[in-house]
Amino acid sequence: GVQDSSExxxxxxxxDPPTPSRTFVKVYKSGSVGRSLDISRFSSxxxxxxxxxxxxxxxxxxxxxxxxxxxxxxxxxxxxxLLLGDDPWEA
Numbered sequence: 112g113v114q115d116s117s118e119x120x121x122x123x124x125x126x127d128p129p130t131p132s133r134t135f136v137k138v139y140k141s142g143s144v145g146r147s148l149d150i151s152r153f154s155s156x157x158x159x160x161x162x163x164x165x166x167x168x169x170x171x172x173x174x175x176x177x178x179x180x181x182x183x184x185x186x187x188x189x190x191x192x193l194l195l196g197d198d199p200w201e202a
Contacts, residue, residue, distance in 0.1 A: 135149050146166060
């Protein structure tokens with residue numbers, strides 16, 4: 112885990128503002144190393160798809176999975192697989 116350096120300093124009686132919650136997930140591209148991504152930064156699957164394409168250098172290949180062969184999937188803890196977008200984006 113990453114710790115904010117301000118938490119390591121003694122408090123001078125100040126109350127820090129609450130930090131927004133972050134939801135990190137590990138993302139993988141076939142044949143490459145997984146990377147950590149804070150999905151709370153995104154407000155839609157479209158934004159997430161664009162970020163993943165840029166992150167893995169496959170821009171333009173996620174819009175038409177049948178033609179490109181690239182498909183975004185979510186694998187849960189029980190190894191169940193869902194296509195990205197099958198579940199509504201939670202606002």
